[in-house]
Amino acid sequence: MKTQVAIVGGGPSGLLLGQLLQTRGIDSIVLERRTKDYVLGRIRAGVLEVGAVNLLRQAGVGDRMDREGILHDGTIISYGDEIFGINFKEHTNAGVMVYGQTELTRDLYDAREATGGRIIYDVEDVQICDAKSNTPYVTYTVDGVAHRITCDFVAGCDGFHGVSRNTIPDDVRVEYEKVYPFGWLGILSETPPVADELIYASSERGFALCSMRNPVLSRYYIQCSLQDTVEDWSDEAFWSELKRRLPKNVADKLITGPSIEKSIAPLRSFVTEPMQWGRLFLCGDAAHIVPPTGAKGLNTAASDIYYLFNGLAEYYQDGATTGLDAYSEKALARVWKAERFSWWMTNLLHRFPDENQFDQKMQAAEIAFLRTNRAAQSVLAQNYVGLPY
Ligand code: APR
Ligand code: PHB
Numbered sequence: 001m002k003t004q005v006a007i008v009g010g011g012p013s014g015l016l017l018g019q020l021l022q023t024r025g026i027d028s029i030v031l032e033r034r035t036k037d038y039v040l041g042r043i044r045a046g047v048l049e050v051g052a053v054n055l056l057r058q059a060g061v062g063d064r065m066d067r068e069g070i071l072h073d074g075t076i077i078s079y080g081d082e083i084f085g086i087n088f089k090e091h092t093n094a095g096v097m098v099y100g101q102t103e104l105t106r107d108l109y110d111a112r113e114a115t116g117g118r119i120i121y122d123v124e125d126v127q128i129c130d131a132k133s134n135t136p137y138v139t140y141t142v143d144g145v146a147h148r149i150t151c152d153f154v155a156g157c158d159g160f161h162g163v164s165r166n167t168i169p170d171d172v173r174v175e176y177e178k179v180y181p182f183g184w185l186g187i188l189s190e191t192p193p194v195a196d197e198l199i200y201a202s203s204e205r206g207f208a209l210c211s212m213r214n215p216v217l218s219r220y221y222i223q224c225s226l227q228d229t230v231e232d233w234s235d236e237a238f239w240s241e242l243k244r245r246l247p248k249n250v251a252d253k254l255i256t257g258p259s260i261e262k263s264i265a266p267l268r269s270f271v272t273e274p275m276q277w278g279r280l281f282l283c284g285d286a287a288h289i290v291p292p293t294g295a296k297g298l299n300t301a302a303s304d305i306y307y308l309f310n311g312l313a314e315y316y317q318d319g320a321t322t323g324l325d326a327y328s329e330k331a332l333a334r335v336w337k338a339e340r341f342s343w344w345m346t347n348l349l350h351r352f353p354d355e356n357q358f359d360q361k362m363q364a365a366e367i368a369f370l371r372t373n374r375a376a377q378s379v380l381a382q383n384y385v386g387l388p389y
Pocket of ligand 1: 008009010011012013014031032033034039044045101123126157158159160161162163283284285286296297298299301
């Protein structure tokens with residue numbers, strides 16, 4: 001088989017790239033290790049920056065998001081019983097769109113199917129070959145049968161556990177990592193959200209987050225130990241711990257119900273450099289991971305796709321490689337800022353097993369500063385709604 005861009009991985013990064021390319025008549029094939037149902041079964045964050053929203057519209061997949069997504073002009077932070085808001089609109093003239101990643105991925109699949117884009121599921125043994133030459137190719141098997149795709153470029157959109165990153169030789173690749181000593185236990189429940197905006201809650205018992213998907217579907221998280229399993233947490237235990245971490249007036253309003261999903265995710269910051277090697281370009285989770293505090297995962301993937309798409313569009317329009325040559329540098333410059341913000345928010349709001357009283361005082365002082373200082377609020381707002389592309 002032959003295509004212009006072989007896309008390894010059919011998560012949000014790969015699918016979004018495929019749709020954007022399609023708008024310029026650039027052909028791609030998406031290779032996905034799992035099935036569509038498996039990919040759609042994964043629950044991830046649900047907050048989109050302005051840049052991601054615009055890119056989805058540009059890709060022709062913004063209609064349902066614009067109808068069903070909820071615009072948020074700010075967020076709420078609580079610290080013990082203290083609670084305050086940060087108004088994004090006031091500081092940045094922008095807001096964020098709350099729209100579940102599962103829905104967005106579904107829209108991307110629907111668009112790919114409607115436009116006749118090729119996706120091959122259940123692929124195994126994917127290998128990216130000759131990426132340093134002008135004639136790269138990708139090999140894989142399906143049901144034990146070997147296949148090969150020749151292409152101009154390969155987009156490595158296969159997530160943290162994919163094969164793309166490791167295609168770049170060890171002596172070229174530099175990896176930066178920080179693993180946090182806790183995880184997030186999350187539940188989805190068919191209950192109305194406790195507030196109109198997200199609440200990021202820091203308490204003596206640890207962090208909690210009140211988020212939502214729509215007026216009748218809520219998403220809540222609590223910081224948990226890395227040793228915990230979902231079996232350790234009944235719904236009742238989850239709700240009771242969540243309430244203890246929220247200000248009393250919020251906890252009293254919380255409507256609880258059975259969970260329809262429950263999972264634990266570890267927290268990690270990770271970046272690999274460079275994000276390009278020859279004709280292979282890494283995008284999204286294949287190149288970087290952020291802890292979920294601040295919801296930057298999907299948004300950072302979207303900015304990678306923006307830079308790569310523009311580089312490819314330029315190449316196919318007039319043969320110039322300026323955008324492609326600058327891809328790694330441009331993408332990484334923005335990635336590192338999102339890494340910094342997620343790391344900062346994680347440090348600000350969580351309890352660390354080895355923290356001492358001094359560390360706690362530092363957190364309290366930083367929260368107090370944020371609560372009253374407009375410049376500090378503006379920094380948070382600018383980062384949360386998303387730095388410019
Ligand atoms: N071959 C083909 N596909 C693969 C391979 C492989 N060897 N390895 C992994 N994949 C697929 C996975 O099954 C998954 O569907 O690549 C996809 C990668 O998707 P994500 O992990 O969602 O990564 P990405 O598309 O970059 O998404 C970035 O969305 O999913 C979130 O946490 C993620 O918020 C981040 C953002
Ligand atoms: C979510 O809704 O799942 C969510 C929202 C904000 C975050 C993380 C997760 O920072």
